[in-house]
Amino acid sequence: MTTAAPALHTxxxxxxxxxxxxxxxxxxxxxxxAPNHAERIASLDKLERALLARKGAIADAISRDFGHRSKxxxxxxxxxxxxxAIKYARAHLHEWMExxxxxxxxxxxxARIEVRPQPxxxxxxxxxxxYPVQLALTPLVQVLAAxxxxxxxxxxxxxxxxxxxHDLIAETFPADQVTVVTGGPEVGEHFSRLPFDHLVFTGSxxxxxxxxxxxxxxxxxxxxxxxxxxPTLVAEGFNVRTAADRILAGKLFNAGQTCIAPDYVLVPARxxxxxxxxxxxxxxxxxxxxxxNPDYTSIVSxxxxxxxxxxxxxxxxxxxxxxxxxPAGETLGAASGTRKLAPTLVLDPSDQMQVMQEEIFGPILPxxxxxxxxxxxxxxxxxxxxxxLYLFCNDKEATDRVLCETISGGVTINExxxxxxQDDLPFGGIGASGMxxxxxxxxxxxxxxxxPVFRQxxxxxxxxxxxxxxxxxxxxxxxxxx
Numbered sequence: 001m002t003t004a005a006p007a008l009h010t011x012x013x014x015x016x017x018x019x020x021x022x023x024x025x026x027x028x029x030x031x032x033x034a035p036n037h038a039e040r041i042a043s044l045d046k047l048e049r050a051l052l053a054r055k056g057a058i059a060d061a062i063s064r065d066f067g068h069r070s071k072x073x074x075x076x077x078x079x080x081x082x083x084x085a086i087k088y089a090r091a092h093l094h095e096w097m098e099x100x101x102x103x104x105x106x107x108x109x110x111a112r113i114e115v116r117p118q119p120x121x122x123x124x125x126x127x128x129x130x131y132p133v134q135l136a137l138t139p140l141v142q143v144l145a146a147x148x149x150x151x152x153x154x155x156x157x158x159x160x161x162x163x164x165x166h167d168l169i170a171e172t173f174p175a176d177q178v179t180v181v182t183g184g185p186e187v188g189e190h191f192s193r194l195p196f197d198h199l200v201f202t203g204s205x206x207x208x209x210x211x212x213x214x215x216x217x218x219x220x221x222x223x224x225x226x227x228x229x230x231p232t233l234v235a236e237g238f239n240v241r242t243a244a245d246r247i248l249a250g251k252l253f254n255a256g257q258t259c260i261a262p263d264y265v266l267v268p269a270r271x272x273x274x275x276x277x278x279x280x281x282x283x284x285x286x287x288x289x290x291x292x293n294p295d296y297t298s299i300v301s302x303x304x305x306x307x308x309x310x311x312x313x314x315x316x317x318x319x320x321x322x323x324x325x326x327p328a329g330e331t332l333g334a335a336s337g338t339r340k341l342a343p344t345l346v347l348d349p350s351d352q353m354q355v356m357q358e359e360i361f362g363p364i365l366p367x368x369x370x371x372x373x374x375x376x377x378x379x380x381x382x383x384x385x386x387x388x389l390y391l392f393c394n395d396k397e398a399t400d401r402v403l404c405e406t407i408s409g410g411v412t413i414n415e416x417x418x419x420x421x422q423d424d425l426p427f428g429g430i431g432a433s434g435m436x437x438x439x440x441x442x443x444x445x446x447x448x449x450x451x452p453v454f455r456q457x458x459x460x461x462x463x464x465x466x467x468x469x470x471x472x473x474x475x476x477x478x479x480x481x482x
Contacts, residue, residue: 018151018153018191018194019194021151021181022122022195024179025122025149025150025151025176025178026121026149027176028149028176028177029121029122029176034119034147037093037094037097040093040097040145040147041090041093043144044086044089044090044093044144044145045090046172046173047086047140047144047172048083048087049172050168050172051082051083051133051137051168052079052083054168055075057164058078058079058133058161058164059071059074059078061160061163061164062132062133062160062161064160065129065132065159065160066297066298066299066339067298067299067300067338067339068294068296068338068340069298070254070295070297071294073253073295073297077131077253077254078132078134081134082133082134082138082141084421085138085423085439087423088423088424089142089145089443089444093145093444096117096145096441096444097117099114099453100114100115101113102115107461108454108462109457110457110459110460111456111457111460112454112455113453113454113455114453115450115451115453116450116451117445117451118147118448118449118451119146119147119447119448119449120146120148120197120198120447120449121148121149121196121197122149122151122197123196123197123198123200123447124150124151124152124153124191124194124196124198124199124200125139125143125151125152125199125200126153126188126192126200127139127152127153127155127202128155128202129155129300130258130259130300130361131254131258132154132158132161132162132165133161133165135225136152136165138439139200139438139443140152140178141443142438142439142444142447144178146446146448147448148447149176149177150177150179151178151180151181151191151194151196152165152178152179152180152181153180154166154180156183156184156185156188157300162182163182165180166180166182189210189214192210192214192215193214193218194220195218195220196218196220197220197221198220198221198222198223199215199220199221199222199223200223200225201222201223201224201225202225202259203225204227204359205226205359208224208434211224212224222435222436223428223434223435223436223438224429224435224436225259225387225428225434226387226429226433226434227259227260227359227361227387228359228384228385228387228429228433229263229264229356229359229383229384229386230260230262230387230388230390231263231264231380231386231389231390232247232264232265232389232391232392232416233266233380233389233390233392233393233402234247234265234266234268234275234392234393235268235373235391235392235398235399236268236271237395238392238393240267240275240278241278241281241282242392243278243392244278244279245282245285246416247262247279247390247392247416248279248282248283248343248365249282249286250262250390251363251416252296252343252363254297255296255297255299255340255341255362255363256362256364257297257300257361258361259387260387260388260417260419260420261416261417262365262390262416263359263386264349264356264367264368265365265366265367265368266370266376266379267367267369267370268369268370268371269371272347272367275367276323276347279325279343283327284327287343288328289330290328290330291328291330291331291332291338291340298339298340299339299340299341300339302339305333305339307362308341308361308362309333310354311354311355311360311364312344314353314354314355315346315349315353315355318350318352318353319348319350320346320348320349320350320355321346321348322344322345322346322347323345323346323347324342324344325342325343325344326343341363341364342363343363343364343365344363345366345367346365347366347367348367348369349366349368373401373402377402377405377406380406381405381406381407384432385407385409385429385432386409386429386433387408387409387410387433387434388408388409388410388411388417388419388420389402389406389408389410389411390411390412390413391403393413394414399413407430408430408433409428409429409430409433409434410425410427410428422439424440424441426438426440426441426442427439
């Protein structure tokens with residue numbers, strides 16, 4: 001396929017080994033000790049200034065990597081989101097760093113106990129291609145807030161952005177505090193085997209399994225942000241046009257290349273045709289044209305374009321009705337010299353179709369019909385637990401049922417994807433969609449050792465329980481345990 005705007009950078013294996021980089025950063029941490037509140041705030045401030053100074057360059061680099069990426073989508077998802085995480089961490093950091101007093105057992109009074117947060121050390125961050133700045137720097141915000149140092153391995157699929165990240169970090173932080181390691185899959189595989197104090201991986205479930213196996217060699221604790229097939233459930237009686245507007249807006253942001261994008265939609269059987277027409281209208285309003293529309297993003301690579309095209313061919317071959325929503329009737333794909341793929345509905349998909357077996361990661365939306373809420377809930381629960389679930393429903397009883405009877409990484413009701421944008425909500429998957437969480441207080445906690453501390457009082461009674469044991473201990477034990 002002929003594609004526009006080839007990347008200017010190619011990522012070569014770094015001259016300095018990842019092992020040497022980790023040793024340097026770990027030694028820097030040993031010499032400097034845990035940073036205090038003011039030092040952590042200074043690191044967050046530096047990161048924010050560097051991010052904002054390069055916001056235009058970030059949008060341009062990502063667009064070159066994608067072939068075309070909406071500037072507004074980049075500024076919203078990459079710059080605004082990271083800045084929001086910085087502001088939130090900065091506002092709450094003093095509170096998070098405070099030791100937490102706990103209740104000492106009555107027998108040990110007047111001793112005191114507390115839980116003291118302590119940096120883990122060096123955290124590895126493996127970031128993906130779909131939001132290459134946000135998913136590298138948002139974990140970094142919380143790593144720095146927790147007082148740690150970091151190594152970042154960006155995706156080789158976005159070489160322009162990886163080079164920008166490398167320079168941004170190198171110009172902002174000392175090399176023994178934060179470093180970006182670039183390179184291809186072999187560097188990423190080596191990176192995942194390093195003896196970090198914690199490792200964050202964002203990517204596919206398949207690669208997540210490999211990262212987990214590699215990290216297990218050094219017993220490295222993991223935060224895995226994976227994906228899966230996030231369902232959208234339109235309840236009986238909900239306005240179909242409103243649902244379609246909001247679902248398609250979420251599905252087509254970044255051309256569907258989002259881990260929490262609506263992957264498929266469940267609609268009442270009698271509402272299917274109304275949903276199709278409402279979807280057509282929603283696409284026409286948002287994207288009256290696609291080919292030269294700066295708001296509509298390209299697929300990231302030829303390989304991913306071919307994968308998505310293969311899903312559609314497979315669905316057609318297996319009997320699904322495939323509806324392309326191309327308002328201006330433009331020629332897209334190879335013939336246009338772009339990787340733009342039209343928004344497409346797949347009606348009546350079967351479980352045997354690739355589009356229902358794999359996370360889609362593109363502007364393709366399967367539409368599944370159901371007869372009752374019980375049937376819809378069972379459909380969701382018969383599949384691996386998703387990273388997100390979206391429910392369009394105005395009935396409180398039905399909403400409560402879905403919330404109680406399904407399990408997912410997060411939920412948004414009557415909208416899509418906005419749970420991720422809330423700075424005071426944790427973000428994380430469950431089962432095949434991931435483990436652990438970050439964002440909010442949970443992000444600080446993920447990269448912190450909660451150290452329990454017992455402070456003995458100068459005058460205490462614990463000496464009564466030391467050998468040689470005698471009648472006094474017998475009487476006390478009889479009183480305590482009978």
